[in-house]
Amino acid sequence: MNVLFVSRSRSKGMPSPLILAQGESLESQGVNVQYYTIDGGGVADYLKSVVHLRRKISKEYFDVVHAHYGLSGLIAGLGCGRRSVLVLSLMGTDLYGKRKADGRLSAVGIVVRAISRIVALIFSREVIVKSEDMLAMLPDKVKGSVIPNGVNFDRFECIGKSIARKRLDLSPHQKVILFPSDPSRPEKNYLLAQKSLQKLGDRSVALIPIYNLSQSELAQWYCAADVMLLTSLYEGSPNVVKEAMACRCPIVATDVGDVSWLLEDIQGCFVVRQDAEDVASALEKALAFAENFDRTSGRERLVSLKLDSLSVASRLLDVYNRSLMKV
Structure with missing residues (x-):
């Protein structure tokens, strides 16, 4: 064909x-x-x-x-x-x-x-x-x-957080919240991410936006991050969520598109309202999960969904x- x-x-x-x-x-x-x-x-x-x-x-x-x-x-x-x-x-x-x-x-x-x-x-x-x-x-x-x-599982492979951070020259002690979207795009709602971080009130946490990267570069960032944050106003089926799942990264995401279905019953992943207090509370829980358990079962969820x-x-x-x- x-x-x-x-x-x-x-x-x-x-x-x-x-x-x-x-x-x-x-x-x-x-x-x-x-x-x-x-x-x-x-x-x-x-x-x-x-x-x-x-x-x-x-x-x-x-x-x-x-x-x-x-x-x-x-x-x-x-x-x-x-x-x-x-x-x-x-x-x-x-x-x-x-x-x-x-x-x-x-x-x-x-x-x-x-x-x-x-x-x-x-x-x-x-x-x-x-x-x-x-x-x-x-x-x-x-x-x-x-x-x-x-998601191409070969490209979005889960490597150790310490290995990924070393490749990206990130401190092993820094708490990293990843925002994998262009902050200048209004629909990605970066302002909510910033307000949520202020509500969190933890100065040891860094909010890092990344975009226009290759898939191999993205995979390293997902593996290095403590949490991936999505605050979009709307989405279809956000690829960044599925990519982060493949790398077993904890996730906090607004309830857009098919996010609730994707993240259903995954420990360390949270679906939130478009509200800074709600996002901040979920970020606190996700960071605690990352500290205690590190990675999620997101990859297995993708396999079960045949994605x-x-x-x-x-x-x-x-x-x-x-x-x-x-x-």
Whole structure:
């Protein structure tokens, strides 16, 4: 089977590490995967991509074009026409809508959300979303599949905390709370993380934001941290939570997307409200767990949920085959 992934480029014409990892997992199942990236974010860049993509699809044959994110789906739908089947993955922000710092939908968010729903309804043979909440947001006539992104256990391997800290030049005595998101993104709600740390009142604790790192670098940080903190206003199925689970890192996360389901019954992991007191209380418990027990059973939970990358690749293949049967 020949599959073309369509997505925004992260840098220098390359897809994000997450998209590449999903492609690699499909390749391990015998699928031939190619990548088409949309460079730039302007209207002219997107229009140019339609022409380039149409030219590529006219010269090469792809059974399935798999677009990641709503706007990429629009370009893929216009570009592939009827030559290939379009499968659309909605990632979260595209369906929830980009928010302002005060939590209200931005004008761009309203437009992108509308486009994503239209692409799902008109262009797409199959639609994949990351959580049940997202599934409920699809147009009534669209029957989507809930398939969260999987985790590559080989990349997110649990190494000892002391080893990870030595590699990152972190003090073995420092209490580290990891914030694996860009603080400048309003939907990640870094302000709540800061307020919660102030409520915690422990000067020995460091809140460390990290972003734009490779998966191998991220894995070292998860292994080095005492706690991973997620304070997002909304998410689909947050990859950082699953990655931290694979590295057995204690977690405090707001109740967004499928977080409650992911962290169900895991000692050392806490789901909280959008409230600084509640977050601070959970951080105190998570830090105590880290001191007494160090690591969680998050990795085993992922195995039981079949959220390793190979299991997820098999589910994607089922979607591809089903979409081709509808031709």
